[in-house]
Amino acid sequence: xxxxxxxxxxxxxxxxxxxxxxxxxxxxxxxxxxxxxxxxxxxxxxxxxxxxxxxxxxxxxxxxxxxxxxxxxxxxxxxxxxxxxxxxxxxxxxxxxxxxxxxxxxxxxxxxxxxxxxxxxxxxxxxxxxxxxxxxxxxxxxxxxxxxxxxxxxxxxxxxxxxxxxxxxxxxxxxxxxxxxxxxxxxxxxxxxxxxxxxxxxxxxxxxxxxxxxxxxxxxxxxxxxxxxxxxxxxxxxxxxxxxxxxxxxxxxxxxxxxxxxxxxxxxxxxxxxxxxxxxxxxxxxxxxxxxxxxxxxxxxxxxxxxxxxxxxxxxxxxxxxxxxxxxxxxxxxxxxxxxxxxxxxxxxxxxxxxxxxxxxxxxxxxxxxxxxxxxxxxxxxxxxxxxxxxxxxxxxxxxxxxxxxxxxxxxxxxxxxxxxxxxxxxxxxxxxxxxxxxxxxxxxxxxxxxxxxxxxxxxxxxxxxxxxxxxxxxxxxxxxxxxxxxxxxxxxxxxxxxxxxxxxxxxxxxx
Amino acid sequence: xxxxxxxxxxxxxxxxxxxxxxxxxxxxxxxxxxxxxxxxxxxxxxxxxxxxxxxxxxxxxxxxxxxxxxxxxxxxxxxxxxxxxxxxxxxxxxxxxxxxxxxxxxxxxxxxxxxxxxxxxxxxxxxxxxxxxxxxxxxxxxxxxxxxxxxxxxxxxxxxxxxxxxxxxxxxxxxxxxxxxxxxxxxxxxxxxxxxxxxxxxxxxxxxxxxxxxxxxxxxxxxxxxxxxxxxxxxxxxxxxxxxxxxxxxxxxxxxxxxxxxxxxxxxxxxxxxxxxxxxxxxxxxxxxxxxxxxxxxxxxxxxxxxxxxxxxxxxxxxxxxxxxxxxxxxxxxxxxxxxxxxxxxxxxx
Numbered sequence: 005x006x007x008x009x010x011x012x013x014x015x016x017x018x019x020x021x022x023x024x025x026x027x028x029x030x031x032x033x034x035x036x037x038x039x040x041x042x043x044x045x046x047x048x049x050x051x052x053x054x055x056x057x058x059x060x061x062x063x064x065x066x067x068x069x070x071x072x073x074x075x076x077x078x079x080x081x082x083x084x085x086x087x088x089x090x091x092x093x094x095x096x097x098x099x100x101x102x103x104x105x106x107x108x109x110x111x112x113x114x115x116x117x118x119x120x121x122x123x124x125x126x127x128x129x130x131x132x133x134x135x136x137x138x139x140x141x142x143x144x145x146x147x148x149x150x151x152x153x154x155x156x157x158x159x160x161x162x163x164x165x166x167x168x169x170x171x172x173x174x175x176x177x178x179x180x181x182x183x184x185x186x187x188x189x190x191x192x193x194x195x196x197x198x199x200x201x202x203x204x205x206x207x208x209x210x211x212x213x214x215x216x217x218x219x220x221x222x223x224x225x226x227x228x229x230x231x232x233x234x235x236x237x238x239x240x241x242x243x244x245x246x247x248x249x250x251x252x253x254x255x256x257x258x259x260x261x262x263x264x265x266x267x268x269x270x271x272x273x274x275x276x277x278x279x280x281x282x283x284x285x286x287x288x289x290x291x292x293x294x295x296x297x298x299x300x301x302x303x304x305x306x307x308x309x310x311x312x313x314x315x316x317x318x319x320x321x322x323x324x325x326x327x328x329x330x331x332x333x334x335x336x337x338x339x340x341x342x343x344x345x346x347x348x349x350x351x352x353x354x355x356x357x358x359x360x361x362x363x364x365x366x367x368x369x370x371x372x373x374x375x376x377x378x379x380x381x382x383x384x385x386x387x388x389x390x391x392x393x394x395x396x397x398x399x400x401x402x403x404x405x406x407x408x409x410x411x412x413x414x415x416x417x418x419x420x421x422x423x424x425x426x427x428x429x430x431x432x433x434x435x436x437x438x439x440x441x442x443x444x445x446x447x448x449x450x451x452x453x454x455x456x457x458x459x460x461x462x463x464x465x466x467x468x469x470x471x472x473x474x475x476x477x478x479x480x481x482x483x484x485x486x487x488x489x490x491x492x493x494x495x496x497x498x499x500x501x502x503x504x505x506x507x508x509x510x511x512x513x514x515x516x
Numbered sequence: 517x518x519x520x521x522x523x524x525x526x527x528x529x530x531x532x533x534x535x536x537x538x539x540x541x542x543x544x545x546x547x548x549x550x551x552x553x554x555x556x557x558x559x560x561x562x563x564x565x566x567x568x569x570x571x572x573x574x575x576x577x578x579x580x581x582x583x584x585x586x587x588x589x590x591x592x593x594x595x596x597x598x599x600x601x602x603x604x605x606x607x608x609x610x611x612x613x614x615x616x617x618x619x620x621x622x623x624x625x626x627x628x629x630x631x632x633x634x635x636x637x638x639x640x641x642x643x644x645x646x647x648x649x650x651x652x653x654x655x656x657x658x659x660x661x662x663x664x665x666x667x668x669x670x671x672x673x674x675x676x677x678x679x680x681x682x683x684x685x686x687x688x689x690x691x692x693x694x695x696x697x698x699x700x701x702x703x704x705x706x707x708x709x710x711x712x713x714x715x716x717x718x719x720x721x722x723x724x725x726x727x728x729x730x731x732x733x734x735x736x737x738x739x740x741x742x743x744x745x746x747x748x749x750x751x752x753x754x755x756x757x758x759x760x761x762x763x764x765x766x767x768x769x770x771x772x773x774x775x776x777x778x779x780x781x782x783x784x785x786x787x788x789x790x791x792x793x794x795x796x797x798x799x800x801x802x803x804x805x806x807x808x809x810x811x812x813x814x815x816x817x818x819x820x821x822x823x824x825x826x827x828x829x830x831x832x833x834x835x836x837x838x839x840x841x842x843x844x845x846x847x848x849x850x851x852x853x854x855x856x857x858x859x860x861x862x863x864x865x866x
Contacts, residue, residue, distance in 0.1 A: 058737075059739075090737075096738070097731075105723060109727050110739040111720070112720075115723060
């Protein structure tokens, strides 16, 4: 198939960070008028590779050619001049500035914000973006921020766009909107690279798929000629099953009963309003909702980390004995068998200490045990070894600071530690955030094992497809209120998507 | 006290508040510019001190040179000395040496915190200690050299060029004394503050600088050279702050340097940055207010209760605390310090 000269052609690209070989001898072509999906497990070097294209990193060896001409991309500015624009996973925006100011950032010439505003409006109209150039970034929703990021690269005249996991933070409706814009841009002759872990997105959006495995280039496929199973096998390097099992809950008993829970933020804004539900043993209760709808507050309230202004949270024993959790301190709640593994956006922020090694991070849970005044180092070491073995954590040693592990491995360490404490209630939030498909399935498997053991699992997730396959029941939060609780086996994605944006869902249909 | 007497008192109070405020205005303008780049330079008191003593060293050397030429047969001819003293050089030499001294301090700070990524608080505090030490060492040496019998050094003649008021100031009554009675460096301070304010708000370089202080990773990804902006803002900021030291000794103190007379003005300048919520234009008025608060205790009759005087001396700091509380209560993002203030930036850190 002749597609002319590639817009970008990477040859023999390598990059290493200390002991980690992030990319090794990669050859990759990117064409105009095509959406290329870049697939790979966590730590397979996708983002590193694209960062070299956008000038954030400089390759240790290899060459980059744009439209057949060899170039040296030594800084983000050079990349911009070459028409390469990258939309990062974590938005690169200055919060206190307006959209227009952010878009103007880094350009040359006299600053003329009026003119910039006009030009931004023109681009917005052309592609159907909805954004106010005068609005400050901190006032914007995630989706609006992403729009600003895309506008930023288009404003600079980029015709090679790289998007690093753009849908991780979007609702299904917003995702669909984004895809429509991306298809418009492809038809406009732009080259688009999208990094994602979500198979169904790869299948519905991309024209071609390129796969990386452990920093090496595996090959590319035409999307229409491949399947999710095939892609996953190539990504992982061996055959994996892509079905999430969902055993029927065995003998479910009420375990946590939340009623009328209300939580206010520091400034008095309700984060949770009159939330009532029951989590059963041996079942996975999925929680869906747009980021910041109260998921964090809900889990933290149960774990005793969040001050509650009204309502009750009861822990119910097998024999029906009830115990109120509100007012207990987090340690007591933990001893009752409630474990919380919350994976925040920066992954390390809560639960793990970046500069400490695996043993020491395990010790955060165990240091109180033992009778001697000195800490017991043997037990945490065993736990760490067990987590590393069972979850296949890729780490040079148990004495590597967790900060130096890739994101997916950090999460395995965190979730693994919580599971080894043999909880009665397992609260997880975003356990697979940013994880590749293979690691994600491993986590789902772990959750299912816990479920079979009779643990009440509360799973806050971002990917609705997964929630629909994994959870027995799905609780949808919308702006701190319960929008509804649906049975996981019969709910549909659209149904949940609408409930996420409007309490109760339904009513007037939006454009999606 | 009747009303007329009160007015007369006020007319004499305000100019004194203004001259107290000017060194603070220089210091806070310089520090604001620095902090906008994300560098929390707590070395500002040291920088201002070094700025002052560098100016004094320059003036002293020039004074010695002129003295040498005006000495006939081992006796100084005062009239010849006055004639030989060139107004331009009298201003340019102290000013350039002041800028050079302050620039060196800024460079030390940048090299340590930007290039070597040392802790900014520690570096800043060390720089203050270092600056005051250097100042006292040089000051002490000059006092020794000049063979003065009081522990200070007087460059009275040269300082005249610094605190020359604008023409007509004397003939215009209260208007003259309120607005025209200051040396040129007072007007320069206001001009610089307004200029920096304009720079930060309206120019592209200003926008870039703000983004560096708020979110250097973003600025970097946008193709802005973070280190260069940090260096430039901190060095220029240090030079502006250094001028505050120069103003203090050459204008306010009429060319008389004595060790440690500069006092805690450097810290007040840093407090002023917070007070003005990082806006140099607000600093113009605020610095005069601080200047007034600084000398308020001299105008309030407290009798023999010296302790009460000490309480009044706390006023600027108390006001700063109140502003801090108010601005964090309102919790408006624009009124917060630059988000990356005090943190080092390293591109490949993960």
